[in-house]
Amino acid sequence: MKKIFASTKGLTDRPTHYCPGCTHGVIHRMVGESIEELGLRERTVGIAPVGCAVLAYEYFNCDMFEASHGRAPAVATGAKRSRPDLILFTYQGDGDLASIGMGEIIHAANRGEKITVIFVNNAVYGMTGGQMAPTTMPGQYTTTSPFGRDTAEVGYPVRMTEVITQLTTPAFVARVSTHTTREIVRAKAVIKEAFRYQAEGRCFTFVEVLSTCPTNWGLSPREAVKWVEKEMVPYYPLGITKRPEDFTEEWKDGGH
């Protein structure tokens, strides 16, 4: 018997604390597999955010650092500038990156820091109890918008990938999803490509991953997956929006 799929060395053996059906586990696994397959794990430092992934340092089998709320790109900037040989990634949610950490991410991207940002977008503040986030969909019920998000009062959701894309400096910006196995396979290829660009010292890389939050959406895990496909994907179009100018097909690692 040959084992063709097993847990990766990039993750520890500890079971995660995430709710059933939360795709944080899938994204953790894709990041762990990417750094392990590229041979970067021994010199990788991850920056954990504040949010549901606040305990990410328990699960990634590499050096981890816990930043204050939203400041992960700033911490990664300092670490990368003092030790350019390290591989830095930040793992942030939408409340962390798109709300309180908006200033940090925009300027880290605009300076072109050679780091990888994994942005997990689940359209709600997960850890604090399901409050409205900047990425909450119009009409979505949350604990702070019990009648649905009113766009006349609080505006429309922020499309972070498009915001980063319109900056001139960052060269690899993509949005992927985890709602089907097919999309997970594509997402893995995109995340691996992002880490490869960083290992080559090439550019700032930003990958947004659409995720599910069955608990705070009030849906079962299977319904939550369908909700992502029906509501989120039309508003947050998937795909790679920006690639380095000298991109050639042989760099591509399957997927898009």
Next chain:
Amino acid sequence: MPTIDVNIERCKGCERCIDACPQEILGMSQKLNNKGYKFAVMVDEPRCIGCSQCAIACPDVAIEVYVEGAHYQFFQY
């Protein structure tokens, strides 16, 4: 013959593997694990084709996939 091994104590019963399986041979158990979740079981083992889609979709890395002999890779992961 391909087969999968579900780590019962890691499974949280989200049923994503059931939707992912193209052969539709996965189901939920009637028993509970130590955390109180129903866990995934294979109900029709001889029909498994070893595509590892259940393991890729699993958020808790609870599934390992084993194959025997020559095996066709349906996609690159």
